[in-house]
Amino acid sequence: MAYKKFLAAADNHGGLVCKASKKKLLEFADVWKPHHRIHLGDNWDLSPLRRGASSEERADGISDDYQCGLEFLDAFRPNFLTLGNHDDRLWQHSTSCSDGMLREHCAKLAQASEDEFKKRKIAWVPYHVSKYLQMPEGGPKLIHGFRATMYPAKATFENWGPSICGHVHKPDVFTARHIDGQASFTVGCLADIDALSYADRTPAKLAWRNGWLYGIINDKSGAWQAWHVIREGNTWISPMGIL
Amino acid sequence: MKKKTTAAINSLEYALSQLSTAQKREDEFTIDEFIQSLAAKGEWITASSTTSRLNTLLTKGLLTRPDSAGA
Ligand SMILES: [Fe+2]
Ligand SMILES: [Fe+2]
Numbered sequence: 001m002a003y004k005k006f007l008a009a010a011d012n013h014g015g016l017v018c019k020a021s022k023k024k025l026l027e028f029a030d031v032w033k034p035h036h037r038i039h040l041g042d043n044w045d046l047s048p049l050r051r052g053a054s055s056e057e058r059a060d061g062i063s064d065d066y067q068c069g070l071e072f073l074d075a076f077r078p079n080f081l082t083l084g085n086h087d088d089r090l091w092q093h094s095t096s097c098s099d100g101m102l103r104e105h106c107a108k109l110a111q112a113s114e115d116e117f118k119k120r121k122i123a124w125v126p127y128h129v130s131k132y133l134q135m136p137e138g139g140p141k142l143i144h145g146f147r148a149t150m151y152p153a154k155a156t157f158e159n160w161g162p163s164i165c166g167h168v169h170k171p172d173v174f175t176a177r178h179i180d181g182q183a184s185f186t187v188g189c190l191a192d193i194d195a196l197s198y199a200d201r202t203p204a205k206l207a208w209r210n211g212w213l214y215g216i217i218n219d220k221s222g223a224w225q226a227w228h229v230i231r232e233g234n235t236w237i238s239p240m241g242i243l
Numbered sequence: 244m245k246k247k248t249t250a251a252i253n254s255l256e257y258a259l260s261q262l263s264t265a266q267k268r269e270d271e272f273t274i275d276e277f278i279q280s281l282a283a284k285g286e287w288i289t290a291s292s293t294t295s296r297l298n299t300l301l302t303k304g305l306l307t308r309p310d311s312a313g314a
Pocket of ligand 1: 011013042084086167168169
């Protein structure tokens with residue numbers, strides 16, 4: 001019986017990535033040497049494709065954002081990717097944009113992105129409540145996340161059971177009152193929190209932190225445990241100490 | 244990055260810039276604006292029926308800006 005190591009990161013938001021957090025994560029990955037690398041989505045921000053985007057936002061274009069997202073995938077080298085609601089803007093526009101020309105170009109870039117995932121041997125799922133990934137040993141469901149409440153890990157457990165997700169940008173844990181044990185985690189984000197200005201008037205933003213999650217999973221039983229690394233000020237704190 | 248991806252980004256970038264900056268002439272409008280103007284009047288039509296509607300209006304010489312009378 002042996003334990004395998006995993007590392008989960010989320011919400012770098014393309015061009016809005018926090019460069020210091022990305023660097024810390026990659027340094028941590030070099031030391032932790034995980035068997036499984038998990039990206040929990042919002043790899044891109046894609047604000048020009050937001051419904052109701054202003055013409056200024058559209059004029060910003062998506063090249064830089066897209067390039068930064070791909071660079072993140074190349075640096076972090078995830079084996080698993082659960083697309084987020086921000087990534088999903090591209091796939092949504094591919095099918096439901098009323099502007100025919102935009103729809104067609106989004107469909108091409110969505111297809112090209114799927115080819116990029118394939119080239120990098122990344123197992124991925126679209127942003128959909130019924131889609132999730134799991135490590136080969138079993139363990140938690142891997143999802144981007146849908147529930148934004150005061151207690152997101154508890155809310156996620158309610159719908160998906162044992163799980164690890166991103167989306168809420170807040171490190172959170174729910175330990176189940178259940179005979180089988182189990183838990184849910186939501187992971188901090190890797191974006192520059194100040195740059196995510198769409199949430200500037202939302203008190204939930206006060207709980208956002210930069211960070212990631214690392215853990216171990218039993219290769220026979222699928223039993224697992226995980227720990228947050230959370231940035232407070234300019235210090236990244238892990239249960240093992242200061243990074 | 245694959246060549247296909249670079250090409251897809253460039254063309255999407257162009258499409259976005261057209262949407263945001265293209266100077267329209269006085270009577271020019273996009274299909275999207277046409278659909279939106281019908282939606283504002285409570286009529287929802289698909290992209291393909293929009294094309295045939297526009298063709299009909301065009302051949303009958305009835306095509307005007309969607310926000311002006313008659314469109
Ligand atoms: Fe996010
Ligand atoms: Fe998200």
